[in-house]
Structure formats: structure tokens, C-alpha cells
Amino acid sequence: MPKTVIVLGGGIGGMSAAHELVERGFSVRVLERRDVPGGKARSVVVPSTVPVQNVGAVYLGRLTAPTRRDLPGEHGFRFFPRFYKHIIDTMARTPYRGSRSVAENLVDTTGTIFARFGRRALKLPTTTPSTVPELFTLVTDLESLYGTELGISPEDFAFFGERIWQILTSCSERRLDEYEKIGWWDFIGAADRSEAYQKFFGIGPTRSLVAAQARVASTKTIGDLGVQLLFNLSEPAISTDRVLNGPTNDVWIDPWLAYLRERGVDYQLNTRVHSIEMDGGVVGGVTVEHDGVITELHADYYVSALPIDVMATIVTDQVVRADPRLADIFQLSKNTAWMNGIQFYLDVDVPIGRGHQLYVDSPWALTSVSQAQFWSDVDLSRFGDGNIRGVISVVISDWDAPGLNGKPARECTRAEIRDEVWDQLARSLNVQGARVLDYQDLVHWYLDLDVDPLLKSNAEPMFVNLVDTWRLRPQPVTAIPNLFLAADYVQTVTDLATMEAANEAARRAVNGILEHSGSDASPCRLWNLHEPELLEPWRANDRARYLRGLPWDDTGVRLGLSALAALYSGSRALEDSIVNAVSSATHVEDLLTYLRTGESRSDLLQRLTSEPGAPSFDLLRAFAALTRATGSPVSSLATSTLEALSSTGRDLPKPQVSRIAPGSVRFVEP
Numbered sequence: 025m026p027k028t029v030i031v032l033g034g035g036i037g038g039m040s041a042a043h044e045l046v047e048r049g050f051s052v053r054v055l056e057r058r059d060v061p062g063g064k065a066r067s068v069v070v071p072s073t074v075p076v077q078n079v080g081a082v083y084l085g086r087l088t089a090p091t092r093r094d095l096p097g098e099h100g101f102r103f104f105p106r107f108y109k110h111i112i113d114t115m116a117r118t119p120y121r122g123s124r125s126v127a128e129n130l131v132d133t134t135g136t137i138f139a140r141f142g143r144r145a146l147k148l149p150t151t152t153p154s155t156v157p158e159l160f161t162l163v164t165d166l167e168s169l170y171g172t173e174l175g176i177s178p179e180d181f182a183f184f185g186e187r188i189w190q191i192l193t194s195c196s197e198r199r200l201d202e203y204e205k206i207g208w209w210d211f212i213g214a215a216d217r218s219e220a221y222q223k224f225f226g227i228g229p230t231r232s233l234v235a236a237q238a239r240v241a242s243t244k245t246i247g248d249l250g251v252q253l254l255f256n257l258s259e260p261a262i263s264t265d266r267v268l269n270g271p272t273n274d275v276w277i278d279p280w281l282a283y284l285r286e287r288g289v290d291y292q293l294n295t296r297v298h299s300i301e302m303d304g305g306v307v308g309g310v311t312v313e314h315d316g317v318i319t320e321l322h323a324d325y326y327v328s329a330l331p332i333d334v335m336a337t338i339v340t341d342q343v344v345r346a347d348p349r350l351a352d353i354f355q356l357s358k359n360t361a362w363m364n365g366i367q368f369y370l371d372v373d374v375p376i377g378r379g380h381q382l383y384v385d386s387p388w389a390l391t392s393v394s395q396a397q398f399w400s401d402v403d404l405s406r407f408g409d410g411n412i413r414g415v416i417s418v419v420i421s422d423w424d425a426p427g428l429n430g431k432p433a434r435e436c437t438r439a440e441i442r443d444e445v446w447d448q449l450a451r452s453l454n455v456q457g458a459r460v461l462d463y464q465d466l467v468h469w470y471l472d473l474d475v476d477p478l479l480k481s482n483a484e485p486m487f488v489n490l491v492d493t494w495r496l497r498p499q500p501v502t503a504i505p506n507l508f509l510a511a512d513y514v515q516t517v518t519d520l521a522t523m524e525a526a527n528e529a530a531r532r533a534v535n536g537i538l539e540h541s542g543s544d545a546s547p548c549r550l551w552n553l554h555e556p557e558l559l560e561p562w563r564a565n566d567r568a569r570y571l572r573g574l575p576w577d578d579t580g581v582r583l584g585l586s587a588l589a590a591l592y593s594g595s596r597a598l599e600d601s602i603v604n605a606v607s608s609a610t611h612v613e614d615l616l617t618y619l620r621t622g623e624s625r626s627d628l629l630q631r632l633t634s635e636p637g638a639p640s641f642d643l644l645r646a647f648a649a650l651t652r653a654t655g656s657p658v659s660s661l662a663t664s665t666l667e668a669l670s671s672t673g674r675d676l677p678k679p680q681v682s683r684i685a686p687g688s689v690r691f692v693e694p
């Protein structure tokens with residue numbers, strides 16, 4: 025008999041858990057309160073947008089097929105950064121129309137637009153420029169960044185660059201221990217700098233990272249993810265950002281649900297979970313309501329993929345007694361914000377830009393994507409009244425700041441929200457004489473029905489990572505032996521409430537079930553965030569400093585690497601000895617002494633070999649790679665992160681290590 029699992033909630037976390045479990049032979053039932061799958065990632069049909077004559081008719085006693093569909097709406101548009109691994113892997117394992125997978129429905133974007141009220145927009149590519157015009161555009165935009173146009177001084181640019189460099193070269197232990205407790209706003213010194221600096225480096229990037237708020241988001245979260253985006257950008261011809269090529273449920277969620285059901289998952293819509301029933305120290309069942317009937321359901325394991333606000337209503341005293349850490353869910357559940365979409369349907373296509381737009385001057389923190397250009401296989405004339413040619417999908421991330429109309433979005437009627445959002449978009453796009461948006465072209469609009477302006481409520485607030493909350497977030501594997509968590513708020517490497525985090529959490533939850541049940545199925549694959557090999561010497565140095573209680577400071581490693589480079593090019597024989605001798609990043613300081621004092625090479629070697637310590641091959645590997653890539657000492661590279669990344673990072677040859685054993689490491693020319 026297969027072990028049974030009940031998954032509470034059918035969003036990305038719940039569907040991902042079901043996917044991994046059913047493929048490993050478990051009997052899975054998913055309970056979802058809505059009549060649509062996908063949770064916050066879902067797209068929806070905008071009710072009653074097909075004129076009556078097109079909804080199908082009774083003809084000779086048979087119902088004819090409707091010629092058109094209701095307009096495609098969504099809770100909020102989707103963004104799939106290149107560093108996503110977990111959710112993309114699941115998508116690649118989800119069939120689409122026979123031989124394809126839903127992952128093939130992802131389309132690269134080419135640029136992000138930072139739009140400003142009444143002024144030229146800044147366009148940044150999401151791929152490294154590969155043509156002369158692209159390069160020219162980038163250089164022109166960067167020139168204006170460095171110039172006075174943006175209002176950011178060269179000193180402030182340099183200061184921000186140093187902050188980014190600090191994150192890049194900090195070890196993970198320091199990020200978790202120290203940077204988690206520092207707000208991004210404070211880390212980048214935003215309070216003391218210009219409004220433009222605050223918008224471009226504080227508010228703008230955090231907004232694009234899903235409702236993270238610069239003033240309260242942790243430096244660890246924003247820094248870790250910023251590093252991922254930066255490194256994706258350094259890979260030529262690869263876009264950092266992707267979107268789907270059609271409405272989310274059409275091209276992803278519905279095919280996924282079909283696959284899960286085909287594999288045997290019992291995914292029940294319109295089924296609300298009321299409570300978790302404890303039986304001693306374990307979950308004994310869940311009470312659910314379907315069609316007005318209340319029943320208790322039982323399984324061997326329970327995976328809660330409910331959002332934090334709902335989870336807080338079903339965690340009882342008995343649950344907390346069985347796992348006291350789950351009491352933090354009550355405090356965490358206050359960390360939510362409103363983030364909802366509004367779509368504008370136009371009778372012309374307004375491509376704006378092939379990617380996302382960030383409206384840096386918009387008080388309501390708007391971002392958008394113009395969808396028709398990505399929906400190549402979607403015939404928009406088959407939706408609504410047949411006249412739709414363009415869809416601008418907008419997300420409102422700040423519902424508390426007063427708009428241009430003087431009111432926060434929370435206080436506005438639906439029509440006021442429509443008008444105010446349109447106004448903020450138009451002021452950002454209709455600049456320098458251009459008329460990108462024209463109200464005459466607006467045929468229809470849809471504001472997410474989760475928002476109820478009359479009740480001033482939001483049915484699905486979004487979890488946001490606040491500073492110093494990592495310690496409050498539960499792990500996917502709880503102390504209750506048959507309860508696991510698979511949602512965006514739990515501790516994951518991704519560490520930001522996203523589809524990627526929900527999927528990663530689900531995999532960790534399933535791995536917990538595999539372990540507990542003694543299953544011999546292979547565990548779900550997990551990925552770490554990418555940490556560039558190129559900067560490992562700096563991180564190793566920082567780790568050594570962190571362990572000795574010292575603050576971040578990369579002076580030693582910069583000089584130390586230069587010394588190593590000089591030694592390397594001086595003598596291969598000496599290199600062999602050093603490779604064998606240098607065993608920890610702390611030896612960088614020995615090398616520094618050599619540089620400063622003019623100590624002889626043999627004395628240095630003597631000193632290094634006298635205390636081998638723990639091996640650190642990464643330091644040497646990165647050093648060797650760097651020196652081979654540049655043929656020169658490293659210090660010139662180390663002066664600028666971006667310079668180093670763009671000039672050497674991408675073509676970095678990977679030296680082969682013939683044998684790895686303490687005392688016998690040797691680099692072989694690639």
C-alpha cells in the first residue's frame with residue numbers, strides 16, 4: 025500500500041509537493057479552497073467580458089461552441105529570473121501538448137525600463153549586449169547615469185559599487201549572521217543620499233524582486249538575489265528575465281494540473297481546510313469543508329502549503345505544544361503587504377519594451393509588462409469582444425502611499441484605482457512628446473477581485489521578508505513527525521517569497537517525508553544560489569576573518585592575490601611548493617608580510633609549510649584561474665567587480681586539478 029499524503033493548498037508549493045510525491049509512488053490528495061488552481065500565480069478569466077452573442081448558442085438542440093473567451097486576467101504578472109532552478113526543473117518535467125514541456129513556454133525578455141515622470145526612460149538590457157546598436161544604447165544610458173541627468177553623484181555611484189562589492193565578497197556566514205539584521209536601506213546608506221539614489225538603488229531593485237520593500241527588506245535577502253541577477257547578466261546572450269508566452273493557467277498551470285491528475289493526484293477544488301486535528305504529538309487529521317459538508321480526512325503525512333496568513337489561523341495550541349517553533353508563525357503572519365494586479369485591455373498593441381517596466385516615480389510602486397508581444401501563439405481577437413490587440417498588465421506594490429490624487433490605493437474605489445494607475449503610467453510613458461498611452465484605446469480593464477475597496481480588505485496578502493526574520497521562519501521539516509511545510513514563507517536558500525521559494529520548500533518537505541517514511545526513492549534535487557568561483561578567494565578570506573570575529577575587509581586578499589600572482593608567474597616550481605603549502609585563506613596574510621617586508625621566498629615557504637592547517641583548494645584554484653585568464657597580477661582586476669566580471673569572468677578557463685589530497689595538489693594547464 026502506498027503511503028498517503030494530504031497537501032493543504034493548491035498553489036505553487038502544493039502543486040510542486042504533489043508533483044514530487046506522486047512521481048515517487050505516494051498517494052496524494054490536494055485540498056484547494058478556490059475553483060482555480062495555482063494560488064497567487066494563477067491567471068483568471070475576467071467575468072462577463074464576452075458579449076452575449078458570442079458565448080455559444082443552442083442551435084438545432086445542440087450547444088454551439090463559444091467563438092470567444094472571457095478576457096485573460098491575473099492576480100499579478102509573472103517574472104522568471106534566470107537564476108530560478110527549482111521551479112524551472114519542475115516545469116521542464118511537466119508535459120505540454122505531447123512532446124513539449126511547459127518550460128518551453130518561457131520567453132526571454134531583452135530589457136528592463138526604468139520609466140520616470142516627464143523624463144527619458146532608462147533602458148537596461150537583460151542580456152549582455154551582442155550587437156553594436158545594443159552596446160551603443162547601453163553605453164549612452166550608462167553615460168546618462170554617470171552624468172547629472174539622474175541626479176546621482178559619482179561619489180554616490182562609487183559608494184553603491186562598494187556596497188555591492190562587499191556583498192559579493194562576503195562569506196555566507198556573515199550574510200546570514202550580520203546582513204540579515206541590516207535593512208537594505210541602511211546598508212546602502214540611502215537615507216543620506218539623493219532621492220534619485222534612493223529610487224534607483226533602494227526602491228527600484230527591491231520592487232522588481234517581488235514586493236520587497238527597501239526600507240525593511242534584509243540586506244542578506246536583497247544582496248543574495250542581487251548577486252544572482254548580476255551574475256546572470258554577466259553571461260553573454262542569456263537573458264536574466266523570462267515571461268510566459270500566454271496566460272499563466274493556459275500555458276502552465278492547467279497543463280500541470282492535467283499531468284498531476286493523470287499521474288493519480290486527487291486535486292480537489294472548492295475544498296477549504298478549517299483546522300488541523302492533533303492526536304498526541306502528531307497530526308491526526310484535517311477538517312475540511314466541501315459543498316457545505318464538513319468532514320475529517322486522514323493520511324500518513326500532511327504537507328501544509330497554505331499561505332502564512334491562513335496558516336496562522338489553523339495553528340492551534342496543540343500544534344505549538346508539539347512544535348514550539350511554529351508559534352513564530354503568528355508573528356510572521358503580520359509581515360504581509362498588499363500586492364495585486366490590474367490589467368488594461370487596449371484596441372492597439374502598445375509593446376512599450378520587451379521586458380518589464382519599473383515606474384520609479386510612481387507613488388504606488390507600479391511595475392508592468394506589455395503582454396501581446398510575448399504571446400505569439402495567442403490570438404487576442406478570440407477574447408472579449410474581439411477588438412483587443414494589447415494587454416498591459418500592471419502590479420501595484422504600494423497600497424499605502426498617497427497617489428497623485430492624494431489618496432492611497434487602499435482608500436480608493438475600483439474606478440479611482442484604474443484612473444490613478446493609468447495616470448501614473450501615462451506620466452511615465454508619454455514623455456518628450458511621445459504618446460504611448462492613449463485613454464481612447466482603452467477597451468476594458470480588470471482589477472484583481474481579491475481587493476475589496478468597500479471592505480478595505482485583501483483576500484490574499486503577500487508575505488514579505490522583513491529584516492531579521494529568518495530566525496522566525498520555520499523549516500520545511502517540522503518537529504511534528506508527520507507535518508511538513510511547503511510554502512513561500514519557510515526557510516529556503518532562495519529566501520524570498522517567490523514561486524521559486526515555494527517550489528524549493530516543497531522539495532525539502534518531500535525529502536523530509538522520504539526520509540521519515542524510509543522510502544528508497546531518490547530525493548528531490550536541490551540547488552544552491554550561484555556563488556561565482558571567481559570571487560572565492562575574497563569569500564574565503566572573509567570567512568577566515570568572520571570566524572576570528574573581524575569585520576569585512578578585503579584589503580588583505582587583494583594584496584595577497586597580487587603576491588600569489590607574482591609568485592606564480594615567477595616560478596612554476598615554486599608554485600608547486602606553494603600549492604602544497606598554502607592551506608588556508610589566513611595564509612594570505614603571510615603572503616602579505618612577504619610583500620611588505622621583502623621576506624625571502626624560502627623563508628615564506630618555510631613559514632607556510634610549518635603550519636599546514638585546513639586545506640583550501642578553492643583559493644588556489646581561483647588564483648590560478650585568474651592568473652591564467654589575465655596573464656597579469658590580479659590587483660588591477662580586483663579594483664572593480666564589474667570590470668573583473670565582464671573582462672575575465674565569462675571566459676574563465678577552469679583549471680583541472682589532477683589529484684586532490686592534502687599536500688599533493690597541482691594545477692594542470694587546460
Ligand SMILES: Cc1cc2nc3c(=O)[nH]c(=O)nc-3n(C[C@H](O)[C@H](O)[C@H](O)COP(=O)(O)OP(=O)(O)OC[C@H]3O[C@@H](n4cnc5c(N)ncnc54)[C@H](O)[C@@H]3O)c2cc1C
Nearest residue numbers: 033035036037057063064100102103297511512521522523
Ligand atoms: C501580484 C504578485 C506578483 C508576483 N509575481 C511573482 C513573480 O513574478 N515571480 C515569482 O517568482 N513570484 C511572484 N510572486 C510571488 C509568488 O506568486 C508567491 O510567492 C507564490 O506563488 C506562493 O506560492 P505558495 O504556494 O506558497 O502560496 P499561494 O500561492 O498563496 O498558495 C496557497 C494556496 O492555498 C489556498 N488556500 C488558502 N487557504 C486555504 C484553505 N483554508 N483551504 C484550502 N486551500 C487554501 C489558496 O487558495 C492558494 O491556492 C508574486 C506575488 C504577487 C502577489
